[in-house]
Each structure stands twice: as C-alpha cells, then as structure tokens.
Amino acid sequence: MHIRLKIWRQENSQDTGKMQDYALADVNPDMSFLEMLDMLNEQLLGQGQRAIEFDHDCREGICGQCGVMINGRAHGPLKNTTTCQLHMRSFRDGDTIYIEPFRATAFPVKCDLKIDRTAFDRVIQAGGYISVNTGQAPEANSIPVGHPIAEAAFDAAACIGCGACVAVCKNSSAALFTSAKITHLVLLPQGAVEAQERVRHMVDQMDAEGFGHCSNTEACEAECPQQISVLHIARMNWEYNKAQLLKK
Amino acid sequence: MGQWTQKTLTRKNWMAFTGLFLCFFLVIHLLGNLQLLLPDERAHLQFNAYSHLLSGNILIKIISWVLYASIIAHVVYAVIITLTNKRAGDVKYHYDRRGEVSKWYTRNMGLLGTIIFIFLVIHFRDFWYVYKFGSLPLDAQGNKDLYTLVVAVYSETWYVLLYVLCMVALCYHLLHGFFSAARTLGVYHPRYVQWIRVIGWIYSVGICAGFALIPIYVHFLK
CATH class of the missing domain: 1.10.1060.10 (Alpha-helical ferredoxin)
Incomplete structure (x- = not known):
C-alpha cells in the first residue's frame, strides 16, 4: 500500500503547530495503525528528522494510552476500537489519512499527537x-x-x-x-x-x-x-x- | 469555576425542567387550538369564548407567567451552556467526521431552538400581542374575535409555509429534547429509557403534526 498522511506537528505545548504532509510506500495492510506510525518514524529518524510523538503502551486495546483522531473520527473509522487495534486494511491504497491529537481545552497538546490527560x-x-483501612486483604465472600x-x-x-x-x-x-x-x-x-x-x-x-x-x-x-x-x-x-x- | 457559578449538571437540570414544562404547555395549547377544526360557526364562537375564558382565569394567569419565565430561562441557559461548551473545545479539528456517530438534530439543538425562538417572536406579535394589547372587534357573544384574525392570518400562503417549516424544526427539537431531559433528570433504568424513547416519538410527532395541521386545514378549508 502507498498512503499519504497529514499529521499534526507541534514542538511543545507553547508551539502553535500545523498539519504536515508525509508519504509512505510499501505499507503492509496487516500492520496495525501504530506500526505504520513506527515505520514512518523509522524513516524520519533515518533522514535526521524529529520522530512524531504519540502515546501508546500495551498495543492490545486494554490500556487506554493510544488515541488519536484519524480522518476526523476518534480512534479511526471503526466503532468501539482503540487506535492500536485499527489495522491498515481498514484503509485503501492511495488514501490520504489525517491524524490529529484528541482536542479539548482540558486536554492540552504536549507534543505532536501527545496530549495531557x-x-x-x-x-x-x-x-x-x-x-x-489498609492491611491484609479481607475475605472476599464476607460482603455478598x-x-x-x-x-x-x-x-x-x-x-x-x-x-x-x-x-x-x-x-x-x-x-x-x-x-x-x-x-x-x-x-x-x-x-x-x-x-x-x-x-x-x-x-x-x-x-x-x-x-x-x-x-x-x-x-x-x-x-x-x-x-x-x-x-x-x-x-x-x-x-x-x-x-x-x-x-x- | 467559582463558588457561585452553577455546576454543569445543575444548568442541564434547569434546561430539563423548563423544557418539560414547555412540553406540557404545548399539549394544552394544541388541545385548545384543535377547536379551530370544528365546523365554521361553532369554531368561531367556541374558540373566542375559550380564549376569553383563558385570559380571565387567575390560575391560567399564573401558569402564563411560569410559561414566560420558562421560555426566557430556557433561552438564557441555552446561551450560557453553549458558551461554556465553546470554551471547553475551542480548537477545531482540521478534518472532522465526528458527525457520523450521532444524529444531526442532537448536535443542532441550538440551531433548531433559534428557529423556534424566531417563530415565537412572530407568533407572539401576530396573536398574543394583538389579543392582549391590540383592538380586536367583538363577536356575537361579545368576546374578542380572535378566530377571524387566525383565519385571516392563515389565508396567507407564505405564513402557512413558514408555520409548517417551524413545526418541523420543533418536531426535531422535541424529539431530542424530551428524551434528553429524561436523561438529564436521571432516568437510567433500561426499561423506562425505552418507554421514554417511544413516548418521545409519539409526543413529538403528534404535537407537531397537530400544530401543522391547523394552519393547513384553515388555509384550504375556511
């Protein structure tokens, strides 16, 4: 797959930030969305550029760390799915994908796609x-x-x-x-x-x-x-x- | 947020209380207005007598003051809530397709409300103001002849069109408002939530179809 990306880049919380264009070739449709971002970061680092920062942890859909707006939808086009459980097969060859941080006044952007939650x-x-009161764990069946x-x-x-x-x-x-x-x-x-x-x-x-x-x-x-x-x-x-x- | 500013949930409670009172008022208002659908002679005298009865009753007077207060409070709270929400999310997405996961009328209650408010201004000017402060001729029984005014106003095609369009806006506003008010007040039991959905649908469509029917009927058949 060949995809085009428009990604929010912001140096730090004071920076105004802007959308920036990237292109990525040879994306495997079975990659997770975050693996695609890893692949892009590898390329950026190879070119001596700053990697795109994003939150992630378990990559199993249970930690709640990852989360970005993908094509205007929270966690991407699928319902009830975390960003890490979204795969590139949900997109088509040649697609342009917009990636933005979750937005809210209470969630200030710290850097790129990373927000302060x-x-x-x-x-x-x-x-x-x-x-x-702390102490030994009480008997589980004492409170029905x-x-x-x-x-x-x-x-x-x-x-x-x-x-x-x-x-x-x-x-x-x-x-x-x-x-x-x-x-x-x-x-x-x-x-x-x-x-x-x-x-x-x-x-x-x-x-x-x-x-x-x-x-x-x-x-x-x-x-x-x-x-x-x-x-x-x-x-x-x-x-x-x-x-x-x-x-x- | 200071000590004296109301909590978000409290503001929403006021929206719900005032909204539900307005919902109740609409039922009474519609039932009264359905008298316009009676045969000509009967409708004429009965509707005027009914209007006179309402304007003289102290209980109705109290209810009407609650009604004016509810309309004003509903609008004022809507503005406060909208402004707070704007502050809560002041940065827009470059590409926004969040609308795919919710219904358009649930996201545009303010817009629908504004249409209804403009309609209310026109509606008050044409009937309420004329009845209260204008000089209406009297009918055979000596009551102010509101009926003739209504028929005259509804003979205008553009007015009937405007009226029906506003009723469509009201229908969508009620469709979400009735259900949302119940949520705000804390109806969380799944069974009653389903009932409220169904009652809300029947209520909203019934009220708006009834109100839209009157000018259409009067326009074409009187």
Whole structure:
C-alpha cells in the first residue's frame, strides 16, 4: 500500500503547530495503525528528522494510552476500537489519512499527537476511590455481591480512560468517563458508603477541569473502545441530583 | 469555576425542567387550538369564548407567567451552556467526521431552538400581542374575535409555509429534547429509557403534526 498522511506537528505545548504532509510506500495492510506510525518514524529518524510523538503502551486495546483522531473520527473509522487495534486494511491504497491529537481545552497538546490527560486523573482523585483501612486483604465472600450487580459494576469499571468520549463530543464533555467510575462504585456495597460525597466531588472536579455539558448525543458510546453505556451518564445525573437534594 | 457559578449538571437540570414544562404547555395549547377544526360557526364562537375564558382565569394567569419565565430561562441557559461548551473545545479539528456517530438534530439543538425562538417572536406579535394589547372587534357573544384574525392570518400562503417549516424544526427539537431531559433528570433504568424513547416519538410527532395541521386545514378549508 502507498498512503499519504497529514499529521499534526507541534514542538511543545507553547508551539502553535500545523498539519504536515508525509508519504509512505510499501505499507503492509496487516500492520496495525501504530506500526505504520513506527515505520514512518523509522524513516524520519533515518533522514535526521524529529520522530512524531504519540502515546501508546500495551498495543492490545486494554490500556487506554493510544488515541488519536484519524480522518476526523476518534480512534479511526471503526466503532468501539482503540487506535492500536485499527489495522491498515481498514484503509485503501492511495488514501490520504489525517491524524490529529484528541482536542479539548482540558486536554492540552504536549507534543505532536501527545496530549495531557491528567485532568482525568484529578477527576478520579476527587472521589473515584473507596476509603478503607489498609492491611491484609479481607475475605472476599464476607460482603455478598450478586452476580448481575458484579457484572454491571465491572461493565462500568471497564473504562480505560482513553479520552475518546471527550474527543468525539461536540461539547468536550467528560460525562461518560466520570459517570462510568461513579456507577462502578455506587453499585457495590463498598462504594455505596461514600456515594453522595463522591458524586458531588467528582462532578465539581469535572467542571473545574473545563469539560463541557453533556448534550446526550450519544456519540461517546459509539466511539468508546469499551462500549461504556450512556446510561451511566443518566445514573450519574440521578446520583448527583439525589446527593444535592439530601446534602446537609 | 467559582463558588457561585452553577455546576454543569445543575444548568442541564434547569434546561430539563423548563423544557418539560414547555412540553406540557404545548399539549394544552394544541388541545385548545384543535377547536379551530370544528365546523365554521361553532369554531368561531367556541374558540373566542375559550380564549376569553383563558385570559380571565387567575390560575391560567399564573401558569402564563411560569410559561414566560420558562421560555426566557430556557433561552438564557441555552446561551450560557453553549458558551461554556465553546470554551471547553475551542480548537477545531482540521478534518472532522465526528458527525457520523450521532444524529444531526442532537448536535443542532441550538440551531433548531433559534428557529423556534424566531417563530415565537412572530407568533407572539401576530396573536398574543394583538389579543392582549391590540383592538380586536367583538363577536356575537361579545368576546374578542380572535378566530377571524387566525383565519385571516392563515389565508396567507407564505405564513402557512413558514408555520409548517417551524413545526418541523420543533418536531426535531422535541424529539431530542424530551428524551434528553429524561436523561438529564436521571432516568437510567433500561426499561423506562425505552418507554421514554417511544413516548418521545409519539409526543413529538403528534404535537407537531397537530400544530401543522391547523394552519393547513384553515388555509384550504375556511
């Protein structure tokens, strides 16, 4: 395959950045998208140019590190797929592929395709945990959890925090990410204890980071690699409204 | 974000409350207006008597003030929310095909809302203002003759076209708005979510088809 690329290049967070054209020959259709970028970087380094920086880690679709806008879609043209699980066979010979970083005011670009997603970390730090005394792991069966509840909590916990929900959202809302963690914990007896403070603190932090409002367009669920349901957002709203009403 | 600024979820709650109140109002408004479809003589007197009844009732007066407040609050919150969202994503993509994964009318509630707002200004000027502050002739029963004004206005082809087009915009706005309001208020149970989808469809199409039918009927048959 021969492909043309238009890639966002930005020296550092202060640089204005611009789209730059590249061409790549002999691309194997069975390469993953990131392997194609590796191949391009090999060429650039060979020519003495700076490599294109992008985030990646496991390359198995489970870590949430990789994530770029490919041809105007978060994680590329496939639904519910991470960038690393996208393969060049999804493109045709001669295609021009646009690659841009995920955009949101809360996700400043650090370099090329690399963005700063620590806003997500701060949302989790605001309440995405349970308070327990440390020590030996307690007996797992001492707190009974029904199977459907455990499954539902796990579905919510599957969020890998890649940021595609924010990138695809017309409002750059982090509602899907925040609500997934809130639902995950509120479903379980260990998390229900601090449910009200958690939802208020996490929503406050989400707003403080500068994410937008949720318009319920449901684009986030369509692009989410873990198919996190938008109903978690409704659950977050429910929990938030309840917490506000019962606040002392 | 300062201590006194409202949270995103709180703002959306106000959008939902005011929107749902407007949804409720539309049902009452449509039911009243369906009297225009009665046979000529009967429609004439009954519609005028109904309008007179509404304008004199204290309960209706209170509801009408809530209605004006809801319209204004819905618009003001829409502007605040839109401006906040703009700040949240101020850098655009060079190549943007995000629209492939969501419906166009869910992304353009502001545009549809603006069309509805312009329609409302025209609608208030032509009927509400004339009825409240204009000098309308009286009918045989001594009520202000709103019916004759309605028939006269709907005899204009361009007005009927504009009206029907605005009802299409309203239909799409309601289609997303009704469902979105339920989400915002926290309906997360999968079964009720399905019901709300179906009710939302029936409601939106029913309301807008009803409102669009009236000017078309009056234009061609009165």
